[in-house]
Every structure is written in C-alpha cells, then in structure tokens.
Amino acid sequence: MRRLISRLLLVLIIAALLIGIVLTWMLHAPVNMVRSPLEVEVPAGSSMRQAARQVAAAGIEVSPILLEVLARASGQAHRVKAGSYEFVAGANTLEILDKLVRGDATQGEFALIEGWTFQRMRAEIAKLSGLKQEAPTLSDAELLSRIGAKDGNAEGLFFPDTYFYATGGSDLALYRRAYLAMQRRLAEAWAARDASVPLASPYEALIMASLVEKETGVESDRPNVASVFYNRLSINMPLQTDPSVIYGMGERFDGNLRRADLTTDTPYNTYTRRGFPPTPIAMPGPAALRAVLNPPRTNYLYFVARGDGSSEFSRNLEEHNRAVARYQKRGRK
Template structure:
C-alpha cells in the first residue's frame, strides 16, 4: 500500500520573513520615535547631575528619580548608536520640558553643562565680596571658614592684604566649583589688568608702585559713579600727592571706621586718627579700600590734566561734581551744594 507524500508547508517560511520584517519595522519605528520624542515627566527647573564614576545605568536611575520616563533598553540602544556609553562628561545638565533623549545624550557627550554666573560689583570691599559669595548658589563655600589671611594663603598669596585684589567682572562657573576657584580667577584678572595699566601709565606720576596705583584707583572708584569723571577725580588726587597736600577723601575715613560706620560721617570721625584717615595722614592709605574696575585703574594711571585741587557734588541728583582750583572757589561750590541739598529736602511751599 503506497502512502501519499506529505505536502510541504511552503507558506511558512515567507510568513516568518514577513513577520520578522513587520516586527523589525515596528521596533525601528518605535526606537526612532523614542529618540526624538520629548522625555515625559520633565518639569521646568529639573536638572541631572552626572558625577565622577557614574555608569550609564546610574545616570538612567537618576533620570528616573526626577520623574522622567527612562526605558532602559531604548536608552541603551540610543547610547550605543551615539557612542555615548563611557563618554558622559561630569556636570549638571538642564532637563527643561521638550528635551528629547537624543538631545540629552548629545549634551552629556559634549559636556554642555549648566553655567552659573557670579558678578563682583565695582566698589565692593572685601567684606561685601565675601558676603555675596556666601549667598551664591550653587557655588561650593570652601572659603567660608577662612579668615582673610587664611583666604589669601589658600589662594597662594600668603601675607597679602585681600582688599582691592579681585577684578569686578562676571565670572562663569559650574556646579561643583567653589569660592576659591572664582576668587583665584578674579585675582589673576586683577593682576593682569593692574599690570597693563601700570605698564602704560602716564609719565611723572607721583606713584611708586602698581600697589599705590591700585590704592588710588580704589579711591577713585568710591568717589564717583560717573564714568567720565574718573580721570578728573584721579587728576585732583595726583596733583595733591605731587604738592604734598592731604587727600582728604571721605571714603578712606569710612573704610577706616569699619563696622562703626552707620551711614554718616561726623566731625569727630574726621579727627579720629586711623591708618585710613586721609584728613589726618599724608599720602595714600596703606591698602586699597575697595575693588576698582578697569576704568578706575586706567583713570589712576592716566589722570586728566588741569589745575583743579578740589571737587564737591553738584547736588542735583546727577552724581556729578564741581571741580575748582582754589579754596575760595571750593567753599563757594560747597555753599551751593548745601543750598541745593536743603531745597531738595524742604517741604514744598503752598
């Protein structure tokens, strides 16, 4: 008895191929959709901190911890495609809504971390600077427990007074940076700016060193907020130094008063002798009294020509000054200032 041969299942192989193709297409489509679809669960202000030694799996865990959806297999596949695994750079990364997995991994591969800014304001003294550093976030406060002497030692300049030594500018830092790193850059910037100003200084200045130029620049910085007046202010003080006349500048007296200054100077303060009282002592104070900006450094080393030996505020709210060459002219300008001051504060006449 003969048997019929079994019919081969010729349809099975094409079906398997079709199924595999369909599955592959679905996987590729889903993968591409994942890579360029905004990450769900992100909120404004979210950040991701990649630290030294973090593995890719650790970073994905941190991503989940902030509420973002992180499907491990898809992230790993995208990481392999972009060549990110093992190349994530340390730092803080923004997770603003709309960020896609591809965008985030590219940022971490290229090290596009969040930047923070700290600005040293022209005219700040060292106490004000250190107080502002203490409030800065997320700056690491690695200098908070150091006194001024310890601070300068940590910066590599033991024995140097810190006043005036940090250039007023905006400094960019990233999470993990400390106060010492910012101050070190500010110190180097001031050293360079002072050296450049001193190198190109005007001839015959009555200044013996860059340090004296820095002290004069700090006084100029505190005496006026009007930029174009700085050379004229510097000119007055340079002429006084040249003829042996006391500088008689209030900002130095205020600096010498320290915490005792309560907003006003009295006659007793002008008579109280301190190393910084330029009414009682000749010449420049022993150190700068504030952080001068570049314009003040240039003014101190390139003072305006003229014969003025005095100046007083106009008193009209502009911040400008009247410059005079004789004591009589100065006293008249002072009387006018007092009149304007009183008129501005007297009640209006019905």
Template sequence: MSRRKTKGRALARGLVLLLLLALAGALAYGWREFSSFSEAPLNVQAQGQSIDVGRGSSLKEIVAQLRAQGITAAHPLYWRLLAEQLRVAGRLHAGEYALSAGMTPRDLLSNMAAGKVMQRNFTIVDGWSFRELRQALGKADKLRQDSAALDEAQLMDKLGAAGEAPEGRFLPETYAYVKGDSDLDILKRAHAAMSKTLDALWAQRDKDLPLASPYEALILASIVEKETGRADERPRIAGVFVRRLRTHMLLQTDPTVIYGMGESYAGNIHRSDLTTDTPYNTYTRAGLPPTPIALPGKPALEAALHPSGGSELYFVARGDGSHVFSSTLEEHNRNVACYQLKRCQ
C-alpha cells in the same frame, strides 16, 4: 497538483503577506512614534529647570530621573534607541544640565554627550569691599563654600598670595561657574585677572605719576572708584588726587575715612569722624592709605594711571551724582556753601 494543495499554498502566501504588511505597518507606526518622541519638546515647566546627572549614572537611571521629574513620559526603550542612533550610549557626562522651553530629547542627549553642563554667572561689582564680595559669594547658588571658615590671611594663603592684604585684589567682572565649583576657584580667577590687568595698565601709565608701584595705583584707583560712578569724572577726580600727592596736600577724601571707621559707620559721616585718626583717615594722615578701600574696576584703574591734566585741586558733590571742580580754596568754599549748605550766591 491537486486543487486543495494549490488553494492551501495560496492561503499560506496570503497569510505571510498579511503578516509582512502588519509588521511593516507596526514598524512604520513605531518609527513615526520614535521620530515624534525624539523631536517633540520635553515637558519643561519653569525657567531655570535642570537635571543633575550624578557621576557614574547609567542611561536607565537618567531616564528614570527624567520620568520622576515629569520631564518625559516616554518609554525608556525610546531613549535607548535614540542614544544608539546618536551613538552616545555610554558617553553621557555627569553634571547639571539646563532644561529650556522647546528642548527635545535629541537636544538633551547631545548636550550630555558633549558635556555642555549648565553655567551660572557670578558678578563682582565695581566698588564692592572685600567683605561685601565674601558675603555675595556665600549666597551664590550651587557654589561650594570652601572659604567660609577661613580668615583673610588663610584665604590669601589658599590663593597662593600669602602676605597680601585682600582688599582691592580682585577684578570686578562676571565669572562663569558650574555646580560643584568652589568659591576659591572664582577668587583665584578674579585675583589673577586683577594682577594681569594691573600689570598691563601699569606698563602703559602716564609718565611722572607720583605713584611708586602698581599697588599704589591700585589704592588710588579704589579711591576714585568710591568717589564717583560717572565715567566722565573719573580722570578728573584722579587728576585732583595726583596733583594733591605731587604738592604734598592731604587727600581729604571721605570714602577713606568711612573705610577706616569699619562697622562703626552707620550711614553718616560727622565732623568728629574727620578728626578721629585711623590709618585710613586722609584728613589726618598724608599720602595714600595703607591698602585699597574697595575693588576698583578697570575704568577706575585706567583713570588713576591716565589722570586729566589741569589745575583743579578740589571737588564737591552736586547732589545728583556729579561733582563741581575748582582750582582754589576760595572757589571751593563757595561751591561747598552752594551745593552742601544750599547758600548759593
């Protein structure tokens, strides 16, 4: 073999080696870049930021959306390689996904593959009226408004509760929902939750209550709910009303009068309001009003079904959110003079 041929082969081997080293270096560099991309936080600028993936969106379209929103600047090839590595290519679910500080591309694709869509919460507040509930639902973020054009009868029919008065029928709790859910979905869940809770509590009620049905318990609980926000007072106030019902005394509770006044109530109740008869005026009509006057929470329901014992028949507000209780009209009048008229003796 000639010297020239040997030299040429050595040179060729050297070039191949250099190419292999260059390729290995490029692969190592690419792998470092890819690893850095997959583990580096996305560019999330604000709390509550999200990406909305439409039904049928491809990975290419999702990445284009992320790039357009400034969430990533990485080349789409990196996203494709990551999706293949995670084995989620073609398995990304539609929906709205939360973007949080520190979230990586790996986290986001994993969430999309698992369908971990962004959840929001809607809280029904103890003591709201049904009208207030509907107003709050109308302002809920990303919630489809399917009940806005329905009157109360049509709405209850949609919920499978035709003929029911809606007041009091929805349990105050926090309900999770996702973008695209309907306000009717939340109302249906809250209605079912109230029915289930009321039935369970009614089955465990104290004996000999002057209540003929779970619905009467719901009405009484709504009055208790509006009379006090203090947990320690609910059973005592329920006890006052239960004793009044037993002895056929008028309930004489202002929240029922206010409810009966409807939109004419301007923030103050006058003596003339107490003598103006409505179906809800418990100063002019005996017994419970015809429907609840608010949405009672579970604690108010429990108080109505397990009222405190004793002889108290009256209570008056102290002005600090609490009440003073009494068993006789004479004692009650003194309390009224002291706490309402500021004529304490």
C-alpha cells in the same frame, strides 16, 4: 620585487597599528593637571585652536595640536562653545574635547561689582547656590594662601566683572579667577601708564584707583578726581577723601560722617595723615585704573558733588566754597 612590496606593506601596516595604539593610549590616558578641580574659561568667539591653547595654558597637560586635529578629524572643530569649564583629575583628551563641544560648562553667574569691599564680596559669594563653599571657614589670610596669592591684605585684589561658575565647583576657584583677572589687568594698565604719575608700584596704583572708584560713580569724572588727588600730593596736602575715613571706621560708621570722625586718627584717615592709606579701600574697575595711571593735567584741587552723581571741580578754595554754597550746604571736598 613582489616580496619587497609585500614587506613594505607589512611594515606600513605594523607602523599604522603602532601609531593607532599609541594614539588610542594618548586619547584615553588621564592627563596631568596643576590642580584639581581646575577651571578654564573659553571666551566667546574662540576657535578650536584658541580653546585648545586656553586649556593647555590653564595647566592641563594636553597637546593643543592633538586636541585641534582630533576636533577637525571628527568634524567638531566649529562646535566649541564659550563658557567656564571645570576639569577634574582623571579626565582624558577625548573627555576634554567632548566637554568643549557639548558646552558642558557653567551653570551659575556671579557679578562682582566695582566699589565692593572684600567683606562684601565674601558675603555675596557665600550666598551662591551650586558652589562648594570652602571660603567661609577660612580667614582672609588663609583664603589668599589657598588661591595662590602672596599679598598680605585681600582688599582691592579682585577684578570686578561677571564670572560664570560650574555647578559643584569650589568657591575658591571663583576667588582665584577674580584675583588672577586683577593681576592681569593691573599689570597691563601699569605697563601703559604715564611715566610721570607719582606712583612707586602697581599696588599704589591699586590704592589710588580704589579711592577714585569710591569717590564717584560717574566714569567721566574719574580722571579729574585722580588729577585732584595728584595735585594735592604734589603740594603735600592731605588727600582728604571721605570714603577712606569711612573705611577706617569699620563697623563704627553708622551712615553719617561727622566732623569728629574727620579728626579721629586712623591709618585710613586721609585728613589727619598725608599720603596714601595703607591698602585699597575697595575693588576698583578698569575706568578707575585708567584714570589714575593716565590722568589729565589740571589745576583742580577740590571737588564737590552736584547732587546728580557728577562733581563740580575747583582750582582754589574760594571757587570751591562757591560751588559748595551752590550745590551743597555741607560739602567737604
């Protein structure tokens, strides 16, 4: 009996040693990543379990269960810190956990503003200190390819938000995160859309949202602006939106939109052409996306700026002309 017990103890000791060896190897072995460097964003309020899943979902081949168990065993499960983390090839499980609990995260902050064009976005990111600047040497098409975007035009594809970045990280990681954020937000908004909106694709929704974004900075006015555009489309009326005309003028625009500009045809001139312009004209925010995908039902066909940032909406040209006379001498909407 004693011999049997001794043998069982020996087997358990050997098994424990083997488990320890395997576990030690797993903790110290470099983990695979889909790319390097790779940024992982841990939202505020995340638990260790959520953070571990976020790390794995981002493309790091680490066991979320192992990360969580290790954190609990070491008494660090409640010490995970929010932020944007950059991981490079060669990192192991212990180093990943150490980063998360030390808060070895971002050092910089970048605000991508609703209504910016892609050209403005590129110019602002190029000014950021602490980033490895790779984008300035790339064309728009090359940049899109490098971040995994299959779209042909970059305008409107990036979600306006505040992004944190790691010192020494690549600017392309910042572009990639903003692009993926827009893809996610657009897909969510499209899935929750009013089925009656006359949009053929999420990209058309992005185009329409960009027009609404540039037409008004007042969030409460955006649904009515969207309804005006849909009402015009329903009667085959040109959208007649000045921001699109200005976008199509490019560097020719000097800050003053003239009547001649409204009659000079470009692919973005919504006075000379019916329907949507070929691409978005800016980066729309969530309020604009909601407005175009779940618009109110109105009979408005016109709107004019009141001078305080808000707009006056009219049902017909007679009402509109009175509103123009009241609020502006030169209203065109």
